[in-house]
Amino acid sequence: MAAGYGELLRTPHAARxxxxxxxxxxxxxxxxxxxxxxxxxxxxxxxxAGALSAVYGAANAVGQPLLGRAVDRLGQPxxxxxxxxxxxxxxxxxxxxxxxxxxxxxxxxLIAGVFTPPxxxxxxALWPTVLRREDQVHAAYALDAVAQEVMFAVGPLLVTLSVAxxxxxxxxxxxxxxxxxxxLSVVVxxxxxxxxxxxxxxxxxxxxxxxxLLVLLGSFFFIGLALGAIAVAAVAYADEHGGGxxxxxxxxxxxxxxxxxxxxxxxxxxxGAPERRLRLLVAALALGYLPLILVPGxxxxxxxxxxxxxxxxxxxxxxxxxxxxxAPSGTVTEAFSWLVTTFVVGNAxxxxxxxxAVQFGxxxxxxxxxAAGGAxxxxxxxxxxxxxxxGPRPVVQPTTYRTPDEPRAENDRNHAAEPGFRARHQA
Numbered sequence: 542m543a544a545g546y547g548e549l550l551r552t553p554h555a556a557r558x559x560x561x562x563x564x565x566x567x568x569x570x571x572x573x574x575x576x577x578x579x580x581x582x583x584x585x586x587x588x589x590a591g592a593l594s595a596v597y598g599a600a601n602a603v604g605q606p607l608l609g610r611a612v613d614r615l616g617q618p619x620x621x622x623x624x625x626x627x628x629x630x631x632x633x634x635x636x637x638x639x640x641x642x643x644x645x646x647x648x649x650x651l652i653a654g655v656f657t658p659p660x661x662x663x664x665x666a667l668w669p670t671v672l673r674r675e676d677q678v679h680a681a682y683a684l685d686a687v688a689q690e691v692m693f694a695v696g697p698l699l700v701t702l703s704v705a706x707x708x709x710x711x712x713x714x715x716x717x718x719x720x721x722x723x724x725l726s727v728v729v730x731x732x733x734x735x736x737x738x739x740x741x742x743x744x745x746x747x748x749x750x751x752x753x754l755l756v757l758l759g760s761f762f763f764i765g766l767a768l769g770a771i772a773v774a775a776v777a778y779a780d781e782h783g784g785g786x787x788x789x790x791x792x793x794x795x796x797x798x799x800x801x802x803x804x805x806x807x808x809x810x811x812x813g814a815p816e817r818r819l820r821l822l823v824a825a826l827a828l829g830y831l832p833l834i835l836v837p838g839x840x841x842x843x844x845x846x847x848x849x850x851x852x853x854x855x856x857x858x859x860x861x862x863x864x865x866x867x868a869p870s871g872t873v874t875e876a877f878s879w880l881v882t883t884f885v886v887g888n889a890x891x892x893x894x895x896x897x898a899v900q901f902g903x904x905x906x907x908x909x910x911x912a913a914g915g916a917x918x919x920x921x922x923x924x925x926x927x928x929x930x931x932g933p934r935p936v937v938q939p940t941t942y943r944t945p946d947e948p949r950a951e952n953d954r955n956h957a958a959e960p961g962f963r964a965r966h967q968a
Contacts, residue, residue, distance in 0.1 A: 546808065549680055554671050554732050559685065561730070562664040563692050564723025565625060568632065568716050569657050571696040572597055575713050576635075576650070578700065582709040583639045593650050598889060600654025602882045606748075609659040609878030613738040613871055617663050618728040625724035627656035629717040636710040658724055661689075662877030663733070665861050671732050676810045683807025683858035690799045690854060738871045748876035752928040753816075753867035757860060758883040760823065760921040764856070765887025767830060767914030770895035771795065774833075774907030775846075777899040782839050790839070791846045798850025806855035815862040816929040820922050822859055826852040827915030833908040863929065887914075 550556045568575075573594045580590035612620045631653030638645050668681045696716075703712035727733050748754055772792065779788035811818055829849040836842065860880065868876035891914060899907035922929070 546680065546684060546804075549672065549677050549684065552672055552677070554730055555681070557730060558664055558667060558671065558727060558732065559681075559688060561723045561726035562660045563688055565658065565660045565720050565727060566692065567696055567699070567723065568628065568653075568720035569601065570693050571700045571716055572653070574697050575700050575709075575716060578704055579636065579709040579713055580640065585640050589640070593646060595889075596647055596650040597654040598885065600651045601657050602886050604655035604657060605659050605662070605878040605882045606875055608656070609662050609875035610748075610872070612659060612663060612666075612874040616738075617667075617733045617736055621658045621660065621663060621724055621733075622728045624656045624658040625721050628653045628658065629721050631656065632713050632717045636713040659874060659878040659881070660724060660727060661881050662874045663727070665865070665877045666738075666873045667732050667736055669865070670736055679810070679858070679862055680807040682861040683803050683854065685861070686854040686857040687800055687803035687807070689857075690796045690803070694793070694796050738873065748868050748872035748879055751867050751869050751872075751876070752925075754864065754876055754879070756921060756925040756928050757863055757867065758879055759925070760918045761860060761880060762883045762887040762890075763914045763918035763921065764823070764826070764853075765884040766891035766894070767887075767911035767918070768853075769888035769891025769893075770898075770907065770910035770914060771830075771833070771846075771849075771891075773892055773895035773899060774904060774910070777904045777907050778836060778842065781904060782842075787839055790843050794843045794847040795850035795853075798847040799853040802851035803854025803858060806858060814930070815859050815866065816926075819856065819859045819863055819929075820919070820926065822852050822856040823915075823919050823922055826856050827912070827919045830908075830912045830915040834905055834912055836904050836908060867929070 550559075576594050576597065577587075577590040580593055581587070585593075608620055608624055631649045631651070635646055635649035635653070638649065640646050664685065665682065668678050668685075672678050672681055700712050700716060703715050707715070775788040775791040778791065779786070826849075829852060832845045833842075833849060835845075837845070861877070864876050864880055865873060891910060895907050895910045898910050
């Protein structure tokens with residue numbers, strides 16, 4: 542297993558792209574906490590901090606697929622780096638202006654959110670061009686999901702460390718400077734510079750015209766909902782069992798479970814169609830959420846949280862493969878960006894739903910929300926499985942460099958002609 546990951550990371554450009562993308566996504570992963578700490582330091586209320594974070598999140602959800610489509614049309618360097626700089630400047634404006642005047646603070650959040658570069662989708666579009674074997678691509682997707690768990694665990698620690706050493710404003714500046722450096726590291730690499738999207742059928746829906754992709758997005762909306770609800774329910778559970786350290790333990794256990802599951806999943810080759818495997822992984826994920834409703838003691842609850850997280854990273858890694866198979870030709874970055882957006886929106890909805898459930902019903906109803914989210918995610922896959930199983934067509938021949946100087950196209954798996962689209966339509 543370790544040898545397989547070692548071989549993957551020794552592949553030219555692989556480690557650099559993974560590291561650069563993680564650093565570039567750091568501002569997005571830490572935005573909610575960094576904005577909260579800065580707003581509170583400036584004398585703002587928790588409600589105002591939440592509203593500012595909500596503006597950032599909504600703008601991010603809108604900007605990701607739009608920028609992803611721009612990347613597919615214009616290439617990565619021409620979109621990713623300017624977007625990263627614009628997003629960072631939005632945060633710089635927020636750090637300089639503070640909360641007065643308030644409209645400027647909201648505008649800063651809007652700019653920072655809309656222009657957050659789609660590095661996550663961009664990396665997944667690059668993997669098939671960097672790695673030579675399909676099993677390595679699948680392992681890279683799993684490693685990407687694992688690294689994401691690490692980033693969301695380490696990122697808040699970096700924010701709090703920056704606050705302790707400097708200040709809340711400095712934390713905003715430092716984290717976003719690191720983000721721009723990460724994006725720069727990615728876009729100046731040879732794979733990013735030479736990557737070109739496959740020819741695309743022009744259509745205003747872009748990636749969303751794929752029925753299989755829509756099914757996947759519907760399912761992962763509910764998985765995002767489940768995770769957002771768990772965060773709220775964990776805090777409510779901690780209030781009854783010893784305070785904030787308990788909620789941190791539960792969420793850390795969830796992350797450790799995902800870390801272990803992702804490493805094991807990516808360390809071997811799995812037979813069969815990934816669409817069928819995804820149903821099994823989501824079913825296991827949904828089952829893992831059910832015991833949380835029992836809300837036992839802290840030790841048992843921590844163990845259950847760890848078990849609940851085991852199938853998260855494998856499900857995400859498998860979903861990345863399915864996205865790659867179902868994205869219409871020339872829309873792979875946009876398709877991955879839609880998955881990110883749907884997941885984030887689901888997470889926000891889960892937070893909003895779990896709050897009233899905890900307030901009016903207690904901790905157990907709060908953990909019922911993620912259980913229901915997992916069941917709904919599975920139900921979507923089962924109800925619409927024909928769109929997933931009938932959609933993609935196999936690759937006839939893998940894409941390779943034609944000459945050392947020519948770009949290598951994305952590893953698109955959907956070559957079906959799409960009737961009814963005319964070339965003069967703009968995607």
